[in-house]
Amino acid sequence: MSDEKRSAWEMAITQLENAAKYLPKDKDWLNAIEYLKHCQRMLSVSLPILMDDGNIRVFDGYRIQHCDVRGPTKGGVRYAPQVDLDEVKALAFWMSMKCAVVNLPYGGAKGGIAVDPSRLSRNELQRLTRRYTYAISDMIGSLKDIPAPDVGTNAQIMAYMMDTYAMIARNTGEPAHGVVTGKPVDVGGSLGREAATGTGLMYVIDAYCQRKGIDLDKQRIAIQGFGNVGSNCALQLAGYHQCKVVAVSDINGGIYSDDGFDVQALEAHVDKTGSVVGFMGSKKRLTNKELLACDCDILIPAAVEKQITADVARLVKARIVAEGANGPTTPEADGILEENGVVVIPDILANAGGVTVSYFEWIQDRDAYFWDLERINKELRRVMVAAFEDVLRVAQERDVTMRTAAYIIAVERLAKAIILRGIFP
Ligand SMILES: NC(=O)c1ccc[n+]([C@@H]2O[C@H](COP(=O)([O-])OP(=O)(O)OC[C@H]3O[C@@H](n4cnc5c(N)ncnc54)[C@H](O)[C@@H]3O)[C@@H](O)[C@H]2O)c1
Structure with a gap:
């Protein structure tokens, strides 16, 4: 079946089966994998x-x-x-x-x-x-x-x-x-939750660049999707770091500028007009497909699933794909990116900052005691960098991609819990 026709659920099961190849083959583990194939x-x-x-x-x-x-x-x-x-x-x-x-x-x-x-x-x-x-x-x-x-x-x-x-x-x-988490701060929400997914994504990209000796401040960034995840990540990369955000898009299309965009002005434009399209600094219009293939160093899909298909993967010029969205890359595209030497920082690691600060919000609501932003971001960085280091270590030890490594870690933890608890009744 061509990857464009494959459903998101089929994609998820393929990713699970890829990881299962690296896990024990005894009955308990095989049963646990079967368990995870169902909701x-x-x-x-x-x-x-x-x-x-x-x-x-x-x-x-x-x-x-x-x-x-x-x-x-x-x-x-x-x-x-x-x-x-x-x-x-x-x-x-x-x-x-x-x-x-x-x-x-x-x-x-x-x-x-x-x-x-x-x-x-x-x-x-x-x-x-x-x-x-x-x-x-x-x-x-x-x-x-x-x-x-x-x-x-x-x-x-x-x-x-x-x-x-x-x-x-x-x-x-x-x-x-x-x-629920992700509430406004005035009704029990957490400081830092709104920006958490983009901030966590920035921490993981930064950790990867530090490990590989890449100067993050000099990277040229393209972002598909300028909503919560895409815009907050752009603000962090252009503000906290000095990256050039050269391309952005939303459901209406994209824009490109070799000189990089003023991300704060772009955000104000989106707040006013509802779209990145038409932003005054833009030199060139792009389709969403063209954005994924544009000239940049780091590509951040931050819209929806199945955007980087096999056809698109062959055109990707970025050296790093950091997945802000859930499921943006199909399994076939993964193979092509790997062959072409493009590193993928997978969604289940890269965009986990949102659920991590949601966890902090849940703890704060239960304790009725609220943390300051400095503590939130310090703990967020600690969680994201520790998870990144685990994934990188397993990827190196097993000689697999970071996606497979992340799945090995996740499935191992879930399978252990299933085996320890046993199957009811
Ligand atoms: N919000 C979070 O905390 C969070 C956490 C983890 C992962 N994610 C994932 O990140 C992605 C974006 O979520 P968000 O919260 O930023 O959503 P959002 O609604 O705030 O923004 C989505 C953006 O993507 C654009 N978009 C939607 N469909 C598109 C399409 N078909 N082609 C191109 N652009 C399209 C929209 O115009 C918008 O700019 C999703 O995959 C989501 O599951 C979100």
Whole structure:
């Protein structure tokens, strides 16, 4: 099957099977791998919403828990038109792997609604979010399953989710703050969470460059997707470091400038107009495919899955691909990048900064004691660099890519938990 037709879930299973080749072959381990090929709980819901014009529209929503053997499940909620069961399953699986790579006491989950949020009014969006939270409320809880933002959702959506859950949980007296992370700071959110995925990505790129003797400040960066992850990573790389961000894109297309963009001015432009396209510093328009193949040193896919397919991989000029998005590179493309000497810092490591600071937020909510930003970023760097060092060590010891190494570590941790707990009943 061509890699473009392969579903995100099939991609995830291929990645699991690649890692399984390096793990023990006895019965317990093979059973654990089989266990991980399935999602534990999957809920599909229909969400009837009274639109502002008085008509009803019914949206499809999902919440999927992949595996809770290492702790309560955790994962974002995506609002995007293409969301379906298959995509949410893959995203839930990747969350299990990610939490295991950075060694957080969580399993993986994900949720989503098939909707283009930009076409809904603020009130419609609030009604949809509250109805969705109500519909999945049996599954979630601060010690069960904890949602967070993803594509198309943000801190405001998390505040609506927390408030709705609090209304439902009122009679049980269950505290509601820890039911979602990525909330606004004013309602129990954590400092640094908004920027955490981009910041964590920068820490991992920095750690890689330091290990390989590459001067990060001199690297030219291209970023696909200028939302939460892409824009925060751009701000860090151009601000904290002095990298040139030469290309950026969003769903409307991309822009390129050899001289690099003023990222703060670009961010202000996006806040005002909703897109990177048309930014005054841009010299050249690009399609998203052209951006992935543009002249740069580090390519950061930070949009959606399956962007670097086999065809695209052959055109990639960057020497490093640092995956901000989940699942941006297909298994076939991985092989081509490896053959061409392009290093991939894999999603389950590279973008784990978001769930790591979500974990810090969850701890702060449970303790009702809040940390300052310096502590958050210091702990985030510690977690990200330790995970990176583990992945690099396994990659060198086993002579495999960093993706396979990250999966070996994650699957090993998950399989050990499955074997130790045993299979119920
Ligand atoms: N938000 C987080 O904390 C977090 C954490 C880990 C991983 N991720 C992953 O990072 C990626 C981006 O998430 P985000 O939170 O920044 O989302 P976002 O909604 O804030 O931004 C997404 C960006 O990608 C663009 N985009 C969407 N579809 C596109 C397409 N088909 N082609 C090109 N551009 C497209 C959008 O226009 C926007 O600029 C996703 O894969 C998400 O799962 C997010």
